[in-house]
Amino acid sequence: MTIELSALVKRADHYLNAAKIADYCPNGLQVEGRGHVRKIISGVTASQELIDAAVAAEADLILVHHGYFWKGENPCVVGMKQRRLKTLLRHDISLLAYHLPLDxxxxxxxxxxxxxxxxxxxxxxxxxxxxxxxxxxxxxxxxxxxxxxxxxxxxxxxxxxxxxxxxxxxxxxxxxxxxxxxxxxxxxxxxxxxxxxxxxxxxxxxxxxxxxxxxxxxxxxxxERYGVQALGDYLAREFNIEHVFTDCPNPI
CATH class of the missing domain: 3.40.1390.30 (NIF3 (NGG1p interacting factor 3)-like)
Structure with missing residues (x-):
């Protein structure tokens, strides 16, 4: 099964009441990839390791708690940020992130x-x-x-x-x-x-x-490993698509 990206994002935004929660970053679709979603890879943070795992798994969308574009950060697309975004865009993978709404x-x-x-x-x-x-x-x-x-x-x-x-x-x-x-x-x-x-x-x-x-x-x-897993499972059930949680270990 596949679902339109716009429909999945709309459901997730509504389910988490994301538009009504003030935050330090944009919540929802942060990077737009292909228009349909068949497989979600979720993780805590949209690190290069998680992105590479999503590429290897041929995922259409990455769902995370810690995404990008935080208030006060350098807005220039250079270095680590450039490499991460380049990988997402090259492979047409969407990034969906929820911070406080998922807390x-x-x-x-x-x-x-x-x-x-x-x-x-x-x-x-x-x-x-x-x-x-x-x-x-x-x-x-x-x-x-x-x-x-x-x-x-x-x-x-x-x-x-x-x-x-x-x-x-x-x-x-x-x-x-x-x-x-x-x-x-x-x-x-x-x-x-x-x-x-x-x-x-x-x-x-x-x-x-x-x-x-x-x-x-x-x-x-x-x-903070469990909210994103639960949200990914919810979206998978709602749309009859695949969801896999990928834990990229972090001692902090």
Missing amino acids: VHPLVGNNVQLAERLGIAVEGPLEPENSRNVALVGSLPEALSAAEFVARVASVLGREPLLVDGQKPIRRVGWCTGGGQGYIDQAIAAGVDLYLTGEASEQTFHSARENGISFIAAGHHAT
């Missing part, structure tokens, strides 16, 4: 998909007054030690996370996939036992330690 979606979003795998029951946004609701708060069905919970995270994500152990049982959890370490203050205010994100800043250690909570940095890439 916050209630079904296929990175945050809810990670919670499902870690056994966290979602209660709601960490910041109810924030219209983007990027970070979430929830609870575990039973209290775990920080060591027990970090072992679960390591098993699910396939990598050893960084842990600051607050030395108390973990029941209430706040989290934000990717580079969400800045939400730790809101997590502390919400009364969580543990805050989990992808990355850590130097001051994150002190915030967690001095406020008596545990903190886990589980990897930006590792925590």
Whole structure:
């Protein structure tokens, strides 16, 4: 089966409510390739490695969380950017990217998909007054030690996370996939036992330690692998086309 590119993009844009979410990059179709889609390759970031994998797999469209054209970046098409775009255009492959819309979606979003795998029951946004609701708060069905919970995270994500152990049982959890370490203050205010994100800043250690909570940095890439997979699977079901997730390992 094949589907028109325009129809697939329209469905994805609508499903993620992309036009109504302010972001740091354009969401949706970033590079236009051939007019029909038979096979989607998804991945976290539109790196050269992922593009080359899509070429080898004879994919028509690449679906990612981290695409191109970020605010503040050099707009010139030179170097790495030129090589990536040249490969896409030479092989007539489209690039479809969703950043914050894929973080916050209630079904296929990175945050809810990670919670499902870690056994966290979602209660709601960490910041109810924030219209983007990027970070979430929830609870575990039973209290775990920080060591027990970090072992679960390591098993699910396939990598050893960084842990600051607050030395108390973990029941209430706040989290934000990717580079969400800045939400730790809101997590502390919400009364969580543990805050989990992808990355850590130097001051994150002190915030967690001095406020008596545990903190886990589980990897930006590792925590954001699941939303794009879920979105790719949704589009594949909707249009009866092929979808393959390709994980290009990244230790960050």
